[in-house]
Amino acid sequence: MEELTALLHRAYADHAAAGRVFFASYQSPRDTRHRLGKGERWVATEDGALIGTVTVSAPHRDAREPVL
Template sequence: MSDVEELTSLTIRPLAEGDSIEALTALLHRAYAGLAALGFNYTAVDQTAEVTRSRIRDGQCFVADLDGTIVGAIMFYPPGKGGGCPWYDNPEVAKIGQFGVEPHLQGRGVGARLLDHVEAEAIRAGIRELALDTAEGATHLVAWYERCGYRFIEHAQWRGKVYRSVILSKSLA
């Protein structure tokens, strides 16, 4: 089976009540393991299921479902839920986060489908800007987001993080 054929049954859907937060947390740990190996202490590297649940309460979680298995996730936070830096405090800026894909599926379009889905949701909600942050040193991620139309806004230094973040944003207007 080719990569394209394998992913034809991939669907993007909201996280359902019956979905396991523990399994989602384990997925995030696997998705962020490569970044942890580079020395980046993202929250999703080792967060507990309780932290995952808490982060989900502030927004809407969408998952990539492949034949009944969650293989990716992304959080959408409406304006007013981002906070922590001047750009996130803008009342017209929504945010994405807690974005991860199973390592064996990274680079195969799953993340792009999740991102496209959230951007479409944001447009339907009348959001004009969608922002995110990632480690400045994760240059492969910064470059990917730039190819997806995101632009540099500012830097942020989050409490407890060993890296400086870049805030990137995309106009949806």
């Protein structure tokens, strides 16, 4: 989790420096693990090094909303 979290921090560093602070720019390894558990996830590697990631999850639905 530490390596993946560090990758996210680096990826979002320019945004954070510009004042566009996304959660991924400061989340903890524990937060990373939690977010990975909320959807389907993939990682990209090159020569064994982690170079990218994506997590796909369904949008949040308010439990009070009817399911159609």
